[in-house]
Amino acid sequence: MTTDHSFLREAGRIINAGQSRSLILHGNVHDLFATECVESGEIDYVDLGSLLESRWSLAGNIIIRYELNGLIRIPSRSVESVKKAWDQLRGVDDRDERAIREMLGKKVEKFAAPNLTDRIRGAVGDSVQALEILRQITLCSRQGLIESRVIILIDNADVILPEGPLVNLSENDRIRVCKIQDWFSEPSFAKGEDTVVLIAEAESLINHRVSRLPQVLSVEIGSPDVDARKNFIQWFNATLPENRKLKRGMSQAEIAGLSAGLSLYALQQLLKGAAYRNESLRPEDVVEKVESFIVDQIGEEVIEFKKPGHGLKDVVGFARLKSYLKNDFIPRIRSTDVSALSGAAVAGPIGSGKSFVFEAVAGELGIVVITIKNIRSQWFGQTDVLFEKLKRVLESVGRALIFIDEADTQFGGVGRNAHSTERRLTGKVQALMSDPAMKGKVTWLLITARIHLLSPDIRRPGRAGSLIIPVLDPEGGDHEAFLKWSLKGVVDGEISAKEMDRLREKTEGYSAAQFANLRGELCSHPEKLSIEAVETLIDDMIPPDIAQTRRYQTLQALVNCTRKSLLDDPRGFSETRRKEWRDEIAFLERLGVE
Numbered sequence: 005m006t007t008d009h010s011f012l013r014e015a016g017r018i019i020n021a022g023q024s025r026s027l028i029l030h031g032n033v034h035d036l037f038a039t040e041c042v043e044s045g046e047i048d049y050v051d052l053g054s055l056l057e058s059r060w061s062l063a064g065n066i067i068i069r070y071e072l073n074g075l076i077r078i079p080s081r082s083v084e085s086v087k088k089a090w091d092q093l094r095g096v097d098d099r100d101e102r103a104i105r106e107m108l109g110k111k112v113e114k115f116a117a118p119n120l121t122d123r124i125r126g127a128v129g130d131s132v133q134a135l136e137i138l139r140q141i142t143l144c145s146r147q148g149l150i151e152s153r154v155i156i157l158i159d160n161a162d163v164i165l166p167e168g169p170l171v172n173l174s175e176n177d178r179i180r181v182c183k184i185q186d187w188f189s190e191p192s193f194a195k196g197e198d199t200v201v202l203i204a205e206a207e208s209l210i211n212h213r214v215s216r217l218p219q220v221l222s223v224e225i226g227s228p229d230v231d232a233r234k235n236f237i238q239w240f241n242a243t244l245p246e247n248r249k250l251k252r253g254m255s256q257a258e259i260a261g262l263s264a265g266l267s268l269y270a271l272q273q274l275l276k277g278a279a280y281r282n283e284s285l286r287p288e289d290v291v292e293k294v295e296s297f298i299v300d301q302i303g304e305e306v307i308e309f310k311k312p313g314h315g316l317k318d319v320v321g322f323a324r325l326k327s328y329l330k331n332d333f334i335p336r337i338r339s340t341d342v343s344a345l346s347g348a349a350v351a352g353p354i355g356s357g358k359s360f361v362f363e364a365v366a367g368e369l370g371i372v373v374i375t376i377k378n379i380r381s382q383w384f385g386q387t388d389v390l391f392e393k394l395k396r397v398l399e400s401v402g403r404a405l406i407f408i409d410e411a412d413t414q415f416g417g418v419g420r421n422a423h424s425t426e427r428r429l430t431g432k433v434q435a436l437m438s439d440p441a442m443k444g445k446v447t448w449l450l451i452t453a454r455i456h457l458l459s460p461d462i463r464r465p466g467r468a469g470s471l472i473i474p475v476l477d478p479e480g481g482d483h484e485a486f487l488k489w490s491l492k493g494v495v496d497g498e499i500s501a502k503e504m505d506r507l508r509e510k511t512e513g514y515s516a517a518q519f520a521n522l523r524g525e526l527c528s529h530p531e532k533l534s535i536e537a538v539e540t541l542i543d544d545m546i547p548p549d550i551a552q553t554r555r556y557q558t559l560q561a562l563v564n565c566t567r568k569s570l571l572d573d574p575r576g577f578s579e580t581r582r583k584e585w586r587d588e589i590a591f592l593e594r595l596g597v598e
Contacts, residue, residue, distance in 0.1 A: 031225035071159035089149035161202035162209030208388035227400035234260035253284025312367035321482035340444040347448035351455035351561035352475035353554035355517030411450035496532035
């Protein structure tokens with residue numbers, strides 16, 4: 005079993021090379037990590053702070069830990085040397101302070117500078133003073149008063165240095181941010197041997213005046229991969245008594261594979277429950293735990309796991325589209341090689357059935373389908389935090405489809421008129437879509453009636469622009485299929501060809517949503533209807549005044565479509581025809597249609 009963590013190697017290289025003396029560790033920081041006990045050589049699982057202490061407490065290093073409202077913890081073997089250095093440093097400061105007091109006429113005999121122990125005790129609950137003590141300890145080291153290299157670990161740095169404009173922060177928050185900013189910006193600190201490590205769940209949670217300093221580097225701690233989960237399961241099972249060993253309903257490798265996305269803490273909860281009940285784990289138990297854990301981490305208002313109850317066989321009409329989806333699109337979604345899609349977009353007018361059709365696709369896939377409901381937050385900096393968490397989840401779950409309905413409201417442009425949060429979010433999504441490491445693992449499916457409002461960078465090949473699929477109103481055979489579906493089981497007697505022609509004419513231009521509405525109206529009657537009654541009902545229904553808007557959205561779907569075979573008349577496609585669509589779009593825009 006390996007205890008060699010990649011983030012430790014990366015952080016160690018940065019510190020040893022002197023690249024930076026201020027480091028941020030972020031990501032899966034509230035988890036368990038494997039470490040080897042020096043004395044016994046046995047494997048144990050500990051928290052991040054304990055792991056860093058055990059791995060970095062080498063000869064020549066002093067590891068000091070601090071967390072908000074807690075004591076500054078100095079290793080017992082180093083306490084005396086740090087105290088001595090403190091007294092030496094304070095001796096100089098004390099003489100200066102005595103001189104100032106004499107000039108002010110204050111009684112020198114009452115002056116007594118507190119020693120380090122008193123200062124540390126007095127700093128409990130006073131993080132401003134605690135940070136100043138830590139800064140002065142590094143000053144002792146830089147002046148040669150401490151022979152060892154000092155590494156300071158600051159837990160919960162996002163609470164100590166909260167994100168937000170300084171004017172919106174409390175006085176203590178402002179002081180802490182400015183103190184750390186000044187500390188990290190001192191040239192002597194950058195040239196020294198000491199390092200300060202800020203630990204936070206998300207880099208974006210740490211105030212930008214600190215996290216965006218050029219001298220500050222960051223290292224991400226990813227979620228445990230399949231090997232880490234498998235090792236943990238083996239270790240956990242070995243710690244159980246013989247009568248509580250995990251049952252063999254699923255192999256440990258299968259549990260490790262299905263638990264992608266779980267932290268080791270969450271996996272431990274799952275295993276403890278199974279061991280206590282003395283029952284074997286079922287696949288559905290693991291999947292349910294994964295889904296609930298991920299939703300809890302990111303927020304149910306942000307994501308949900310989609311489990312559509314219908315498939316392509318339940319979709320009426322769309323014959324050409326369904327054939328393409330079945331034979332070309334779904335195999336590319338499932339693919340893990342070079343043929344895999346990074347992303348696709350679905351365009352078409354409101355009410356054309358886009359969401360229903362592609363929810364059916366999700367139902368056919370048999371892979372994790374995550375719906376993004378709202379990744380933007382009203383709170384300052386929270387959108388960046390949500391994206392960091394989402395990215396970490398996607399990197400850990402393996403194969404997944406990201407389903408985003410109304411995508412134009414989730415992502416916008418990157419131009420100068422766009423809000424800075426919108427630009428950052430769109431830029432990060434674009435980078436993630438085209439990340440080679442994510443190809444074959446994650447596919448983005450963006451659904452929108454306003455394809456033109458998506459960033460051109462998102463619509464390029466290699467991202468959602470690899471495939472833009474139009475979903476248009478039913479015509480020809482599709483129109484007849486929708487009409488028959490609307491009338492199924494609600495009409496009294498057989499329908500003649502002449503009657504069908506009349507109904508087809510009356511429903512000319514109907515969208516999928518209008519046909520669904522028609523069927524709802526017909527089914528609301530307790531008894532079967534005559535053809536005359538059906539015609540009367542259709543004549544009584546007035547469509548909403550959105551024809552121009554729907555036409556505009558249809559034209560945008562046609563202009564942006566990336567497959568001739570998905571157009572109504574692929575043989576008639578040409579750049580001339582495309583120009584005609586653009587001209588009509590321009591005409592509608594002059595009328596104020598958007």
